[in-house]
Amino acid sequence: MASFTKRVALLAAAGTLTVGTLAACSNTTESSMPGMDHKATPMTSSATAGASVDAKDGDVRFAQMMIPHHQQAIEMADVALSKPSASEKVKELSADIKKAQDPEIATMRGWLSSWGAQTSMPPGMDHGSGMMSADDMDKLKAAEGAAFDRTWITQMISHHEGAVTMAEQVLATTQNPEVKQLAEAIIKAQKAEIATMQSLL
DSSP states (O other): OHHHHHHHHHHHHHHHHHHHHHHHHHHHHHHHOGGGOTTOOOSSOHHHHHHHHHHHHHHHHHHHHHHHHHHHHHHHHHHHHTOTTSOHHHHHHHHHHHHHHHHHHHHHHHHHHHHTOOSSOOTTOOOOTTOOOHHHHHHHHHOOHHHHHHHHHHHHHHHHHHHHHHHHHHHTTOOOHHHHHHHHHHHHHHHHHHHHHHHHO
16 A cells, blocks of 8 residues: 555656646747747838838829920920021930930839829829929910020020929939939939030020
8 A cells, every 4th residue: 555655656746747847848949939929020110111102102203293394395395396496506405305305204104004103193283393384385486596595495494403303302212223213314414404505595
């Protein structure tokens, strides 16, 4: 009887030791494997996600505003190219503007389409700085000779300055390397043309 009682006591002690060992292993495993923690902090914070959304919205607005801006510059260039009294220098600048800005319009339309955004500017949206009014365009079309050259150059300088401002604004927010590249190209090309036009005045 004493032998039986002794065996029961030994089995109880072994069971207690086993439970304690398993508990210790469980605690060690949990603390040494942080990757298994399902409450880990997300890799992308809400602040980063918000910044990405804001940058994308800025890219969309830039393209939607720059397309009609470029289109008006091309319209002004076409007016000069159709004017027999316009100087050769003004016509040369007009040809350069069309050559540069036509492909840029196509590029920006492609972006908007791929982003699922409308390619035309939403109603009520600001056309951007430097845009000519209908009266400005009428004055340009009515001018002739030296007066036309002065009007065209003055208007185009203002127009280019507006495009440079818009490009600089998107550079401050964009995270898209293609948008950045185009904005930098616009700034470089149009600042050079502004300098040329100012020298003609």
